[in-house]
Amino acid sequence: MKTLFNRGRLARPAPSQTPSKQGSGAGQVEARPEYLGVAAARPANMAMSATRTMARPIGLETAVTGLGTGVMCPAARPGTAQGPHRGPGQAQAQDPGTAQDPGTAQDPGTVRAQVAYPELTKPVDMDAAAEFIRLHRRECPEAGDVGLRLREIRSQIDLTGTYQHTSAELAFGARVAWRNSCRCIGRLYWQSLQVRDRRNVDSADDVAAECAVHLRAATNGGRIRPMITVYAPDRPGRPGPRIWNEQIVRYAGYQHPDGTVHGDPRNADLTSLALSLGWQGEGGKFDILPLVISAGSTGGQPRVFGLAHDVVLEVPFSHPRFDWFTELGLRWHAVPVITDMCLEIGGVCYPAAPFNGWYMGAEIGARNLADCDRYNQLPEIAARMGLDRSRDRSLWRDQALVELNVAVLHSFDAAGVTMTDHHTESRRFLTHLAREERAKRICPADWSWIVPPISGSATEVFHRYYDEADLRPNFFRHDRDLPGLHPGPG
Numbered sequence: 001m002k003t004l005f006n007r008g009r010l011a012r013p014a015p016s017q018t019p020s021k022q023g024s025g026a027g028q029v030e031a032r033p034e035y036l037g038v039a040a041a042r043p044a045n046m047a048m049s050a051t052r053t054m055a056r057p058i059g060l061e062t063a064v065t066g067l068g069t070g071v072m073c074p075a076a077r078p079g080t081a082q083g084p085h086r087g088p089g090q091a092q093a094q095d096p097g098t099a100q101d102p103g104t105a106q107d108p109g110t111v112r113a114q115v116a117y118p119e120l121t122k123p124v125d126m127d128a129a130a131e132f133i134r135l136h137r138r139e140c141p142e143a144g145d146v147g148l149r150l151r152e153i154r155s156q157i158d159l160t161g162t163y164q165h166t167s168a169e170l171a172f173g174a175r176v177a178w179r180n181s182c183r184c185i186g187r188l189y190w191q192s193l194q195v196r197d198r199r200n201v202d203s204a205d206d207v208a209a210e211c212a213v214h215l216r217a218a219t220n221g222g223r224i225r226p227m228i229t230v231y232a233p234d235r236p237g238r239p240g241p242r243i244w245n246e247q248i249v250r251y252a253g254y255q256h257p258d259g260t261v262h263g264d265p266r267n268a269d270l271t272s273l274a275l276s277l278g279w280q281g282e283g284g285k286f287d288i289l290p291l292v293i294s295a296g297s298t299g300g301q302p303r304v305f306g307l308a309h310d311v312v313l314e315v316p317f318s319h320p321r322f323d324w325f326t327e328l329g330l331r332w333h334a335v336p337v338i339t340d341m342c343l344e345i346g347g348v349c350y351p352a353a354p355f356n357g358w359y360m361g362a363e364i365g366a367r368n369l370a371d372c373d374r375y376n377q378l379p380e381i382a383a384r385m386g387l388d389r390s391r392d393r394s395l396w397r398d399q400a401l402v403e404l405n406v407a408v409l410h411s412f413d414a415a416g417v418t419m420t421d422h423h424t425e426s427r428r429f430l431t432h433l434a435r436e437e438r439a440k441r442i443c444p445a446d447w448s449w450i451v452p453p454i455s456g457s458a459t460e461v462f463h464r465y466y467d468e469a470d471l472r473p474n475f476f477r478h479d480r481d482l483p484g485l486h487p488g489p490g
Ligand code: ARG
Pocket: 186, 336, 338, 356, 357, 358, 359, 360, 363, 364, 368, 489, 490
């Protein structure tokens, strides 16, 4: 059983000052969701990215120091890794000239490639492959004979150092990776995950374009569909593509010289990286960051791709009783598509495999907008509510937190966008646990992530312990678990 400190909430110091409140989207707020992305927000410098259907590169063919070190997923053997963003193998060089928006390039001379590219030479571990194939055939006997398949895989590994999953194995592996994700409370629907097999996609441009397709399909006009897109795997001597963003949609955090951050401080590093790669942010509080992708086709160097404005669904926040709430100019994107975790199935690592479910309100209302080192909205909300902030014991934070969460749930409902609440999700999780028990399976869970960040003890999941087994297939982070990088639950 881990202690609460394992949540890492205290591991990262809060910024010395609260983020500035200027530049909010006040005035744009209305009851309907909006499709607003970078292209819509900045016609002057992002015009090239304004295609309607796909992400487009906006320049830069340099890499930077900073964000590039990390560990690889277990499938790729951490011991051999020097960095998560590994290069070449394929030399399909991109013509920078064709992709560049003439208006966006910043001086590339100031940043230089400093990314380490470990050799990926070790073959896939046959034991890991066999363990997965046995699991698959046990749960899906119609898939065929284990022995035959294992002989096939062994000879593929002998020949190429790796092996190819069948479509059925891939879909099963992705769903079970979700089922095994011990930090996720929303696993009841693991079997409904839609799997998009894009293992043939490994260029940065195509990865970006497919991310946009994923986001649109998963958003589904507000009726969100759990979905994963699996890109090319790591192969010996030929690493798959990497998406450097934490999610497809993230808000920029602009670091000021005095240490304060305007926007989302969580994304300050990625924002600096994107800026150094040629992206030009508008300096707003909710600017959508471009995708940062590296691949063999870019020689392993990261490039930025703006998301088309009509691909990103956002919800502006209002409160059912407080009319002033819209003046705060708060909003959030509809779909959390995680992009910085690799999918490991049977010893094979898929380093780019964006996946999404739908939001639980508290993720936004009790973390993203409330944490002191995120948007830190509680003082402002409490002030507007007229609460006594001179004493902790007035519980002004607690009252403001509840009303912020009311606003988040209310606004997603009003916008017709799927969102769950922490009480419903706690119940569903216990239903999932019971089902897994009936199926005679272990359901690993990390208490410190499963218990919601608001009203913990008012939810059933608080009042028990869980098995913490580390099962495969699973999702692993590349570098986010390194000290200093997003240590806590997201
Ligand atoms: N907590 C993250 C965020 O606020 C999202 C993590 C995944 N959440 C989910 N409901 N699938 O953006």
